[in-house]
Structure formats: C-alpha cells, structure tokens
Amino acid sequence: MKKNILLQLFCLSFVVFSCSSDDDNVSVIEIPAVESAVLDIESGGSNEPNQVYIDLSTEKTTVVRRDSWELGFISTENRVVLNSSILVSAVKLDGINDIDAVSEDTSLVTPMNLKSLNLATFQSVDVSVTTVEELLVGLPIGYSMYGDPENNISFTDSSIGDLDDTAIGDIANSETDAEVYVVSLGSEIPNDPAEPGSVNHTGDHRGFYKIKVFMDNNDYVLQYAPLGENSHSQVVINKNETYNFTGFSLANGTEVDVEPNKGNWDINYTSVYSYYGSMGGMNAGLTYSDYVVHNTLNGVGVYMVLTEEPGEGEDADPVATGAPSYEDFTLDDINENKLVFNDRALIASGWRSTSNGAKSDRYYIIKDTDGNFYKLKFTALLNEQGERGYPQIVYDLL
Numbered sequence: 001m002k003k004n005i006l007l008q009l010f011c012l013s014f015v016v017f018s019c020s021s022d023d024d025n026v027s028v029i030e031i032p033a034v035e036s037a038v039l040d041i042e043s044g045g046s047n048e049p050n051q052v053y054i055d056l057s058t059e060k061t062t063v064v065r066r067d068s069w070e071l072g073f074i075s076t077e078n079r080v081v082l083n084s085s086i087l088v089s090a091v092k093l094d095g096i097n098d099i100d101a102v103s104e105d106t107s108l109v110t111p112m113n114l115k116s117l118n119l120a121t122f123q124s125v126d127v128s129v130t131t132v133e134e135l136l137v138g139l140p141i142g143y144s145m146y147g148d149p150e151n152n153i154s155f156t157d158s159s160i161g162d163l164d165d166t167a168i169g170d171i172a173n174s175e176t177d178a179e180v181y182v183v184s185l186g187s188e189i190p191n192d193p194a195e196p197g198s199v200n201h202t203g204d205h206r207g208f209y210k211i212k213v214f215m216d217n218n219d220y221v222l223q224y225a226p227l228g229e230n231s232h233s234q235v236v237i238n239k240n241e242t243y244n245f246t247g248f249s250l251a252n253g254t255e256v257d258v259e260p261n262k263g264n265w266d267i268n269y270t271s272v273y274s275y276y277g278s279m280g281g282m283n284a285g286l287t288y289s290d291y292v293v294h295n296t297l298n299g300v301g302v303y304m305v306l307t308e309e310p311g312e313g314e315d316a317d318p319v320a321t322g323a324p325s326y327e328d329f330t331l332d333d334i335n336e337n338k339l340v341f342n343d344r345a346l347i348a349s350g351w352r353s354t355s356n357g358a359k360s361d362r363y364y365i366i367k368d369t370d371g372n373f374y375k376l377k378f379t380a381l382l383n384e385q386g387e388r389g390y391p392q393i394v395y396d397l398l
Contacts, residue, residue: 031058033056033057033058033370033372033397034056034057034058034059034397035396035397036395036396036397037056037059037394037395038379038392038393038394039054039059039061039392039393039394039395040380040390040391040392041054041061041269041390041391041392041393042061042063043269043271043290043389043390043391044271044389045193045387045388045389045390046193046194046198046199046200046201046387046388046389047189047190047191047192047193047194047199047200047201047389048066048189048199048201048271048272048289048290048389049065049066049067049189049201049271050063050064050065050066050271051063051064051065051066051085051258051268051269051270051271052064052268052269052271053259053260053265053267053268054265054266054267054268054269054393055260055264055265055266055368055369056266056267056366056368056372056374056376056395057266057368057369057370057372058264060260060264062259062260062265064257064258064259065189066083066085066086066189066270066271066272067086067186067188067189067206068247068249068256068258069083069247069248069249069256069258070082070083070086070088070183070185070186070209070248070249070250070251071083071088071183071211071222071247071248071250072244072245072246072247072248072258073220073222073237073239073245073246073247073248074163074239074244074245075239075240075241075242075243075244075245075246075262076241076244076297077163078170078171078215078220079163079166079168079171080166080168080171080213080220081157081163081166081168081245082156082157082166082167082168082183083186083247084156084157084270084272084273084274084275085270085271085272085273085274085291086185086186086187086189086206086272087140087141087184087186087187087202087272087274087285087287088183088184088185088186089139089140089141089145089155089156089167089183089184089186089276089285090155090167090168090181090182090183090184090211091135091139091155091167091181091182092168092169092179092180092181093106093108093109093132093179093180093181093182094108094109094110094179095109095110095179096108096109096179096180097176097177097178097179097180097212098180099180099210099211099212099223099225099232100225100229100230100231100232101230102132102180102182102210102227103132103227103228103230104131104132104133104136104227104228105131105132105133106131106132107130107131107132108129108130108131108132108135111128111129111130112128112129112135112146112153113126113127113128113148114126114127114128114129114138114146114147114148114153115127115146115147115148115149115283116138116144116145116146117143117144117282117283117284118144119143119144122282123282124282124283127146129146132182132227135182136182136184136208139155139182139184139208140184140186140187140205140285141155141156141184141186141274141275141276141285141286141287142284142285142287143279143284143285143286144284144285145276145284145285147276147283147285149276149283154167154276155167155184155276156274156275156276156285157275158275159275159277159345160342160343160344160345161293161296161297161342161343161344161345162342163297168181168213171213171214171215171220172213172214172215173214173215174214175212175214175221175223177214178212178213178214179212180210180211180212181210181211181212181213182208182209182210182227183208183209183210183211183250184205184206184208185205185206185207185208185209185250185251186205186206186274187202187203187204187205187206188203188204188205188206189201189203190202190203193387194387194388196382196385196386196387196388197354197355197382197386197387197388198388199289199290199388199389201271201272201289202272202287206251207226207227208226208227209224209225209226209227209250210224210225210226210227210232211223211224211250212224212232216236218239219236219237219238219239220236220237220238220239221234221235221236221237222234222235222236222237222248224250224253233253235248235253235255237255242261242262243259243260243261243262244259244262244295244297244298245258245259247259262295262297262298262369263298263369263370264369265295265369266294266295266300266366266368266369267292267293267294267295267300267302267347267366268292268293268294268295269291269292269391270291270292270293271289271290271291271389272287272288272289272291273287273288273291273293273345273348273349274286274287274288288348288349289349289388290349290351290352290381290388290389290391291345291348291349292347292348292349292351293344293345293347293348294344294346294347294366295344295369296341296342296343296344298369299341299367299369300341300366300367300368300369301336301339301340301341301366301367302339302340302346302347302364302365302366302367303335303338303339303340303346303364303365304346304347304350304362304363304364304365305323305324305326305329305362305363305364305365305375306321306323306361306362307320307321307323307324307325307326307361307362307363308320308321308361309321318361326363326375326377329363329365329375329398330398331373331398334365334373334398336367338365339365339367347364350362351364351378352378352381352391357380357381357382358377358378358379358380358381358391358392359378362377363375363376363377364376364377365398366395372397372398373397373398374395374396374397374398375395375396375398376393376394376395376396377393377394377395378391378392378393379392379393379394380392
C-alpha cells in the first residue's frame with residue numbers, strides 16, 4: 001500500500017561513521033522526503049474518537065484521543081486555546097477575580113447582552129444574562145449558543161486559528177489581575193456506532209469548570225476546579241517551544257502530549273471541529289465532522305486545485321476548469337501566491353460529500369514544514385461496509 005517505504009527503511013536504517021587518527025567524526029545520512037504514499041487515516045470509525053497528526057515527508061502519523069485534553073497553552077505567545085474537537089467553549093466573568101467564590105449562583109458584575117438563535121424560527125433573538133446559571137444555558141456549543149458578533153463576543157476560538165481571536169483572551173501578568181473563566185468541557189465521545197454512512201461523535205455534556213490563568217515570568221499558572229467546588233487546584237505549565245502548545249486535561253488534572261513536535265506534522269485530521277460562526281446568514285455554534293486543518297503555527301501553506309465546476313442548470317454536467325488533473329500536476333504548475341498560511345481551516349470538510357464520499361473534483365497543494373511541495377487528494381471517506389470515519393489520502397512529492 002505504501003510505495004517505496006520498505007526500500008527507504010532499508011537504506012536509512014544505518015549510520016555511516018568516518019574516523020580519523022585524531023578525532024571521531026560522525027556523519028548521519030539525511031532522510032529523504034517520502035516521494036509517494038497511500039495513507040489510511042486512523043480516525044476510529046463513525047464515532048471519530050481520534051485526532052491524527054500527519055507528517056507528509058516521513059509518512060508518520062500521531063494518533064491522540066480527542067477527549068484527552070481541553071486547554072492548549074501556546075509556546076510562542078501568552079495565549080490559551082480550546083479543544084474544538086470536543087466542543088470546548090469558555091466565557092470570562094468580567095470583574096470577578098475570586099475563583100473559589102464562583103458558582104452557578106454568582107451574579108455577574110455587569111449583565112451580558114447577547115444574541116441567540118431561536119430554533120423554532122431560526123431568527124436571532126436578544127438575551128440578557130445576569131448570573132452564571134443563566135450564562136451556562138448558552139455556553140455549550142450548539143445552534144442556540146450565546147454570542148454577539150457585532151460586538152466581537154464569542155465563546156469559541158477563531159475558526160481560522162488566529163491567536164489574536166481566542167475565547168480566553170489576553171493572559172494577565174498577576175494573580176490579582178486575572179479574572180475567572182467558566183469553561184464548558186464539551187461533549188463525550190459516544191460508544192455506539194452510527195448507522196452506515198452516518199456519524200455519532202457528540203454525546204453527553206462533560207460538565208463545567210472554572211479557571212484562572214496568569215503568567216509567572218514566562219510560565220503559565222493555571223487555577224482550576226469544578227464549577228460547584230469552593231476550593232481549587234493550581235499547576236504551573238512551562239512553555240516548550242519544541243511544540244506549538246502544551247495540552248492540559250482539566251478533567252484529569254494532568255498535562256497531556258497532544259501534538260507532536262511542531263516541525264513534525266503538516267496536517268491534522270482532527271475528525272470533529274466546532275466554532276461560533278455564520279450559518280446561512282445567522283450566527284450559531286457549528287460542529288463539523290471529517291475535518292482537516294494544517295499547521296499554520298509552523299509555516300505550512302495549502303491551496304486547493306479545482307478541476308471541475310458545476311454547470312449551469314440543475315441537471316447540467318460539470319464543466320472543466322482547465323486546471324491539470326492530479327496525475328498531470330507537476331512542480332512547474334505550482335502557484336506559490338495561492339498558498340494560504342493564515343487559515344488552518346482551508347481544507348476543512350470541503351474535501352468530502354456526506355452522500356458521495358471523497359470528492360474527485362479537487363486536490364490540494366501543500367508546502368510542508370520542511371519546505372517540500374506535495375500534491376494530495378482524498379480518496380475515501382467510507383470503508384468497504386459503507387461505514388463513515390475511514391478516510392484515505394494519496395500524496396506525491398513534487
């Protein structure tokens with residue numbers, strides 16, 4: 001299934017040592033980039049329990065349970081991100097600094113004027129909340145979750161991965177200045193498989209926590225507790241610039257290895273993805289399956305090549321765009337100006353049709369963390385039994 005990989009492993013499984021009479025010099029053979037591969041992505045089936053990080057140049061994958069963490073502490077900036085793959089969201093309680101005093105009964109210092117989506121009419125409605133209990137109604141990600149895009153209020157991170165647009169905003173420099181956040185831990189991963197062709201990835205709600213985050217020199221200090229507790233735990237999280245972020249599980253109280261080394265992955269089949277955004281002109285909490293992001297925090301760029309467009313009229317045949325086919329695309333065809341480095345959701349779920357599987361009218365050009373150019377296409381969404389959550393990709397070095 002994997003072209004050339006056995007030959008590469010044979011050729012690269014040794015180190016050449018060259019010695020002189022007065023010193024020992026060690027020469028290590030550089031590992032060439034994988035030239036071509038067919039890769040079955042271990043998403044885990046119709047419950048899509050896994051996030052899968054893929055390094056194209058080595059064909060190595062890293063599989064992580066997507067419910068193993070909730071918070072990510074960024075290494076290059078003072079920022080904290082949320083695990084969108086289990087629908088984590090967060091809201092700041094303005095003017096409230098005592099984490100132990102916060103409960104569902106806590107009154108907000110200032111009422112929050114928000115928007116929600118009326119599911120009966122699919123019209124936006126105004127909502128005013130004055131207590132934490134009222135706020136919790138619209139904190140979990142769903143169509144009717146609270147927000148206010150006109151006033152830049154969102155309880156999720158930016159869909160494109162912009163670190164200047166995170167639900168947990170600027171990190172305070174002291175415990176005194178840090179304000180309390182309430183965090184929705186998102187949704188459980190169900191165990192029951194879905195019907196063939198469908199997915200079942202969002203289960204029961206995982207509960208609410210309260211947190212405070214502040215900096216101690218270059219380290220994060222995290223205080224956290226279940227929302228109903230009157231005492232908290234505290235942990236120091238050190239930055240490690242080998243990685244984009246350090247993961248943390250509030251539910252388990254531990255740091256978690258999530259992403260591999262930031263230079264060792266290019267795309268992440270994150271399986272499930274969620275954010276607050278526009279849906280047919282209305283704003284709502286949205287959740288997608290079969291989702292792919294790329295490593296924008298370490299310089300990976302992507303663009304899509306579309307070979308066909310819909311014809312005019314309901315029953316019209318597709319029309320060729322004039323772009324080369326996947327097989328015919330070469331290094332000379334690359335347009336580097338099209339590469340997108342600042343939107344991690346360029347591939348997203350647009351590579352597949354929920355009714356027809358992987359789309360054959362598109363493929364992607366990727367500049368990886370090593371500067372290699374690849375062409376990549378998705379070739380499967382379903383397994384032979386018609387079950388969802390079994391994606392496959394083919395890619396070639398240009």
